[in-house]
Structures are given as structure tokens and as C-alpha cells.
Amino acid sequence: MSERNPVSRFSRAIGRTWHPSPALLLIPGLLVILFLFLWPLGQMIYFSFTDPTVGFANYVRFFETPSEIRSLITTMEVSFLSTLICAIVGYLYSYTMLRSSKTVSNLLMVAVVLPMGVSILVRTFSLQAILRDTGIINQTLLNLGIIKQPLPLIRNSFAVAVGIVSMELPFMVLPMYNSMVQINNKLLLAGEGLGATPLRVFIDIFFPLSLPGVLAGSLIVFVSSLAYYIVPQLLGSGGQLFLSQDIAHWVQDQAEFGYGAAIGVILLLLTLGTLFIASFFINIDKALTQSTGGK
Amino acid sequence: MSKRASWLLVAFSFLVIVVLIAPIFISIAMSFTTSSTLMFPPVGFSLKWYQAVIQQPKWQDRLPVSLIVALVSSILATTISTTTAFALARSRVRGSGLISTLFIAPMVVPAVVLATGMYFVWAKGWTIGPLSFGGKLVGTIIGLILADIIISLPLPFILVRASLGGLDKTLEMAAKNLGASPLKAFFTITLPLILPSILSGFLFAFEISWDEVVVASFLSSPRVSTVPVAIFQQLRETLDPSAAAISSMLLFASVILIVLMTLVRRKPKITEEE
Numbered sequence: 001m002s003e004r005n006p007v008s009r010f011s012r013a014i015g016r017t018w019h020p021s022p023a024l025l026l027i028p029g030l031l032v033i034l035f036l037f038l039w040p041l042g043q044m045i046y047f048s049f050t051d052p053t054v055g056f057a058n059y060v061r062f063f064e065t066p067s068e069i070r071s072l073i074t075t076m077e078v079s080f081l082s083t084l085i086c087a088i089v090g091y092l093y094s095y096t097m098l099r100s101s102k103t104v105s106n107l108l109m110v111a112v113v114l115p116m117g118v119s120i121l122v123r124t125f126s127l128q129a130i131l132r133d134t135g136i137i138n139q140t141l142l143n144l145g146i147i148k149q150p151l152p153l154i155r156n157s158f159a160v161a162v163g164i165v166s167m168e169l170p171f172m173v174l175p176m177y178n179s180m181v182q183i184n185n186k187l188l189l190a191g192e193g194l195g196a197t198p199l200r201v202f203i204d205i206f207f208p209l210s211l212p213g214v215l216a217g218s219l220i221v222f223v224s225s226l227a228y229y230i231v232p233q234l235l236g237s238g239g240q241l242f243l244s245q246d247i248a249h250w251v252q253d254q255a256e257f258g259y260g261a262a263i264g265v266i267l268l269l270l271t272l273g274t275l276f277i278a279s280f281f282i283n284i285d286k287a288l289t290q291s292t293g294g295k
Numbered sequence: 296m297s298k299r300a301s302w303l304l305v306a307f308s309f310l311v312i313v314v315l316i317a318p319i320f321i322s323i324a325m326s327f328t329t330s331s332t333l334m335f336p337p338v339g340f341s342l343k344w345y346q347a348v349i350q351q352p353k354w355q356d357r358l359p360v361s362l363i364v365a366l367v368s369s370i371l372a373t374t375i376s377t378t379t380a381f382a383l384a385r386s387r388v389r390g391s392g393l394i395s396t397l398f399i400a401p402m403v404v405p406a407v408v409l410a411t412g413m414y415f416v417w418a419k420g421w422t423i424g425p426l427s428f429g430g431k432l433v434g435t436i437i438g439l440i441l442a443d444i445i446i447s448l449p450l451p452f453i454l455v456r457a458s459l460g461g462l463d464k465t466l467e468m469a470a471k472n473l474g475a476s477p478l479k480a481f482f483t484i485t486l487p488l489i490l491p492s493i494l495s496g497f498l499f500a501f502e503i504s505w506d507e508v509v510v511a512s513f514l515s516s517p518r519v520s521t522v523p524v525a526i527f528q529q530l531r532e533t534l535d536p537s538a539a540a541i542s543s544m545l546l547f548a549s550v551i552l553i554v555l556m557t558l559v560r561r562k563p564k565i566t567e568e569e
Contacts, residue, residue, distance in 0.1 A: 023386035029379035040412030096304040111312040117553040122542040126318030136335045227405030244407040264408045
């Protein structure tokens with residue numbers, strides 16, 4: 001605030017000295033988050049304890065209904081299985097990208113990122129058309145006489161896992177590749193120079209150093225899988241396979257809002273709980289940023 | 296790694312690509328069939344299923360709703376994200392980490408959970424005790440826009456935040472030292488530098504809103520609804536070639552968006568030239 005500065009004196013003279021703090025710019029964003037994001041979630045939690053009666057009745061009902069427990073377990077099982085398959089396929093894929101020539105590596109990157117731009121509805125529909133009894137896989141096998149009956153490829157957990165893996169693979173590959181690229185080659189060379197076999201170098205040096213990417217990718221894929229709705233709805237068995245379908249069923253079809261809200265709270269807690277546990281091992285903000293960075 | 300093992304890995308990766316991408320091409324091929332059921336390889340070649348889709352009045356009602364909702368919500372989401380990311384970068388407020396987390400949080404909250412909460416509030420309004428405001432927003436364009444603002448907030452926020460983080464702050468300070476007001480410094484120095492990220496954030500926001508099914512299916516009515524919701528409902532009921540035609544049209548729209556995004560990203564960044 002030196003008075004010797006003619007410019008500042010000038011601007012003060014014409015009354016432009018009061019400049020609002022940039023922190024004021026936070027207000028619109030905070031209002032949007034409060035009223036359009038936090039409020040609905042709060043309303044849902046409130047409903048789960050008050051509709052139709054005050055208390056824990058909705059939660060007791062959930063945990064006393066075997067079919068609901070089955071939905072909860074199926075959601076976690078299929079999500080876990082999908083994450084595991086994604087991790088294995090994604091690791092081999094990322095490793096190939098790392099070890100290939102620039103051209104092949106770029107090609108593989110484009111090929112994995114490109115489907116992310118295609119609507120999830122289009123991709124699920126395509127899988128539905130391929131996996132069903134009259135789809136190409138079953139038709140080809142029937143025509144070749146390899147099978148007598150169509151294989152049960154759709155309307156089951158298998159189809160849902162296939163769907164989730166094909167939607168989530170990019171979110172696994174991006175953080176994995178990112179962390180593999182950062183591994184210092186000299187460490188691997190040092191290992192080899194000291195007489196370790198390539199396999200030992202991989203197990204003792206490369207794999208541990210690539211773990212942050214594996215963890216970040218697996219966390220994102222698992223948490224996203226828990227929330228799947230369209231894929232189980234179109235490829236699943238028709239009932240309430242996943243918790244998301246369960247919530248939609250009670251809120252939209254049965255208008256039992258409090259009960260649907262309670263299941264919503266359970267799914268939300270499952271998601272946040274997973275993130276909370278994971279936050280002790282990895283930086284979640286960074287993991288999420290990485291998984292979208294290549295989009 | 297032995298030569299053989301590396302060839303196996305490459306072959307495996309190409310197989311993965313085929314599994315990821317082939318279904319999309321197969322469904323496009325099936326949409327041109329002349330038969331009345333979905334089959335591969337398709338029989339003959341015709342555009343009759345496209346015609347069938349376009350002639351249905353419901354698409355003519357829903358396309359404008361989808362476009363308006365996606366456009367307005369993505370403009371608002373991008374503006375709010377940019378303002379917030381800028382404010383966080385230029386001020387030292389307590390809890391800035393929490394604010395960042397809240398802006399990214401819509402990405403991890405399950406869509407059905409968010410949809411349920413919004414459905415309650417949009418229908419009955421924002422209520423505390425006897426005080427109540429709003430309501431009756433289910434089945435309205437405004438209701439869909441408000442929901443999509445939240446859903447599409449995280450990506451523009453992440454992109455703009457990253458770009459502000461990599462920015463040379465001294466440029467803005469130099470402008471202020473030379474007498475520019477903070478507003479002028481922002482619009483003449485900072486904004487042009489972060490514009491590529493804002494634009495790609497906007498396109499992502501648009502695409503997310505344009506593709507959104509779950510929340511929109513909770514918040515729409517038979518009268519006011521979006522294109523993806525209609526497709527979702529149709530896919531649940533029937534599986535005939537018109538579904539393939541619809542999804543090919545949707546794919547075509549995404550391809551246009553992807554091309555636009557690549558063009559935006561190609562723009563040389565001024566920060567990199569220095």
C-alpha cells in the first residue's frame with residue numbers, strides 16, 4: 001500500500017480500492033452444494049428414520065429380510081469379483097503398454113479410453129444383444145454343434161460381472177499405467193546387475209512399486225461397481241440383484257419411501273466406509289483425479 | 296522378459312480391445328437389418344429402423360428436453376466449478392480441503408442414492424419444521440437441470456483446479472501491479488490461460504448430463520423426460536432392431552462430442568509454450 005505508487009494512488013482516487021476477497025467467490029458453489037447435494041442426502045437419511053414411523057424400524061426390516069441380505073451380499077460379491085478380474089486384466093494390459101513400442105502403447109491407450117466416450121446404455125445394449133440365447137456367441141456354438149442348449153450367458157451374475165468389467169476397465173488401466181510409468185528403470189537395472197532373475201526383479205522391485213496404482217484403480221472400480229444400476233437391470237436376472245435396483249424398486253415402484261431411503265443409507269455407508277478405510281492407504285482425491293485425467 | 300511372453304501379452308491386450316470394442320460395432324451393424332428381430336450378421340441393408348425411431352413422437356418431445364437440460368446444466372456447472380476452483384486457489388480459507396472433497400463427492404455417491412434424495416426434496420421442497428420452500432420439481436425441466444448441475448460438477452472442477460495449479464501466479468500479480476483490478480486481471484490474464492480446461496470441462500459436463508439415465512429416470516415424468524431415459528425404458532421392454540438404431544444414433548452423438556473434445560484439447564496451451 002505504498003502511496004508512492006502513482007497507479008495505486010490513482011485507483012484509490014477514483015474509488016476502486018475496495019476489492020472483495022476471492023473467498024467470497026466460494027459462496028455460490030457452497031450454496032449449490034448445500035441445497036442441491038447435501039440437503040437431498042440429509043433428507044434421505046431423515047426419511048429413513050421417520051417414515052412411516054420414528055425409529056430404526058426400516059433398518060430392522062432390512063436386516064431381517066433374507067432376500068435383502070442376499071442383495072447386499074450379491075452386490076459386494078459381484079463388485080469384488082469384477083474388481084479382481086479388472087485388476088488382473090488391467091495389470092497385464094498396463095504392463096503391455098509399458099513394455100511396447102510407442103506406437104503400440106499409444107494404440108492401446110486410445111483403445112481403452114475410447115469406449116469411455118460411448119454411452120453406457122449403448123455398450124450394455126451391445127452386450128445384451130451378444131450374450132442372449134439368440135446372440136452371436138450362442139448361435140455360433142449351436143450352429144457348429146458344440147453345444148445343444150444355449151449357454152446361460154445372460155440374466156445372471158456372470159453377465160453383470162462381464163458388463164461391469166467392460167465398463168470399468170479404463171478406470172483400472174489409467175491409474176495402473178500412471179504408477180508403472182513413474183517406476184525408475186534404474187532400480188530394475190540395478191536388480192538385474194546384482195544378479196536377480198527377471199522374475200525376481202519383477203516380484204521384488206517392479207510389482208511393489210506398481211502397487212499404488214493397483215490400489216487406486218481397485219478402489220475406484222470397487223466403489224463404482226457397488227453403485228451399478230443400469231447394467232444389472234439390463235443384464236441381470238430380473239429380480240433385485242443389486243442394492244441400487246432394490247432402492248429403485250421400493251422408491252419408484254412401491255412408494256415405500258422410508259424403507260427405500262434406509263437401503264439408500266446402507267449403500268451410501270458401504271461406499272463411504274470403503275473410501276474411509278482406503279483413505280488410510282492411499283490419497284483418494286489423487287486416485288479419483290488420476291482415474292479421470294486420461295479421459 | 297522373453298520374446299514369447301511379450302508377444303503373448305500383446306496378443307492378450309488386443310483380445311481385450313476386441314472384447315471392449317467389437318460389441319459396439321456389432322450393434323451398429325445389426326441396426327441396418329431388414330429382419331424384424333435383432334440378428335448378426337444382419338440380413339440385407341435398410342434404414343427402416345431409423346425411420347421407425349424418428350417417426351415416433353416421443354423422440355421429438357424428448358430431444359429438445361435433453362438438449363436444453365444438458366446445455367444449461369453444463370454451463371452452470373462449469374461456471375460454478377471454475378469460480379470455486381479459482382476462489383480456492385486464490386484465497387486461504389479454512390476447510391478448503393473439505394470444499395474440494397464436496398465438489399468431487401458427487402462422483403462417488405451412488406447415482407440411485409443421489410436420485411432418491413433429490414426425488415424427495417424436488418417433490419416436497421426444502422423443508423425445515425414449518426418452513427418450506429420449493430417443491431413440485433419432479434417432471435420439470437428445472438428439476439432435471441438442478442440435478443444435472445450436481446452430477447456434472449466434479450469433472451470441470453478437477454480439470455480447472457489442475458490447470459490453475461499449474462499456472463504461473465506471477466503473471467496475475469504483474470497485471471495487478473500494473474494497475475489492473477482483480478476482475479480485469481482475471482479476465483485478461485487468468486481466464487485465457489485456463490480456457491482450454493474450462494472448455495473441456497464444459498464438454499465433459501455436457502456429455503455426462505446428456506448421457507445421464509439413473510437420476511433423470513427418478514426425476515422425469517411421462518410428459519417431461521430425456522432421450523436416455525426413453526432408451527432405457529425401451530431396452531427394458533423390447534429388444535428389437537429399433538433399439539439398435541437408437542443406440543447407434545446415440546453413439547453418433549458421442550462421436551461428435553469426442554471429436555469436439557479432441558479439437559479443444561489440441562489447442563496449444565500458452566503455458567506450455569513458455
